[in-house]
Amino acid sequence: RTVYVNGAYLPETEAVVSVFDRGFLMADAVYEVTSVLGGRLIDFAGHCARLERSLAELDMRKPACFDALLDIHRELVARNGLEDGLIYLQVTRGSPGDRDFVFPDPDATEPTVVLFTQSKPGLADSAQAKTGLKVISVEDIRWGRRDIKTVQLLYPSMGKMMAKKAGADDAWLVEDGCVTEGTSNNAYIVLNGRIVTRALGADILHGITRAAVLRFAREAQMEVEERSFTIAEAQGADEAFVTSASAFVMPVVEIDGVTLGDGAPGPVARRLREIYIDESLKTAV
Ligand code: PLP
Secondary structure (H helix, E strand, C coil): CEEEECCEEEEHHHCCCCCCCHHHHHCCEEEEEEEEECCEECCHHHHHHHHHHHHHHCCCCCCCCHHHHHHHHHHHHHHCCCCCEEEEEEEECCCCCCCCCCCCCCCCCCCEEEEEEEECCCHHHCCHHHHCEEEEEEECCCCCCCCCCECCCHHHHHHHHHHHHCCCCEEEEEECCEEEEECCCEEEEEECCEEEECCCCCCCCCCHHHHHHHHHHHHCCCCEEECCCCHHHHHCCCEEEEEECCCEEEEEEEECCEECCCCCCCHHHHHHHHHHHHHHHHCCC
């Protein structure tokens, strides 16, 4: 696999980043994940806009290659012959040369930029979408700025491990009695045809897929309600699903051991998955 590191395309075994990089020492870094279908990038403009916002919220300067990011993504797709999969874009505050809590002078320290691809043949046709996910609930103990897409993924990673140990696929995070989001996705329930998902705020990531799915749902005359919900309400819902750039729209069929409906992916989730994939392919670049 070829990866991109600070302006160079290199074999992954030759790519290096300083041991003093703040991404490594302080999790002082943000990232984006863009899906690739048929060699084309899905929702690229949305991911770029969110990256710009994440950088601004952390007073991190834009890397010099910012305006060339689309070309870099495309080049990596071409060099790796990527058909279906994901592209990860990681941006750290850089390597000031020594460890220090104080941010380095932004004029003297160039952000570190790394991109790598993951091949996922048949991404849009995943077997999991046909059976749906089982989720468990775990307490949401992450920091208070989940709207910034930082690389602080330890707790989400632990949440996935707790799910795995419990025989489930993923975890929904719960704060003050309500679901915030999944470990790596936004969470939804469906009540009498109405789509319910938590409103945007600092407590969840503003999913690029969420924005697109809600827009497509409204365009298809489906009702959307942006409000918090509890695990008990979700367990009594007609359907549930999650959205993310890597899973698109993924049905949820079990929550904390309670089966939703007949245990099969529901019609609203199935329809939204189809609409999302069809519509976002039209604007893929
Ligand atoms: N919420 C969290 C915590 C995530 O990590 C992600 C994606 O990685 C999402 C939501 C979904 O965001 P997007 O649709 O932009 O991939």
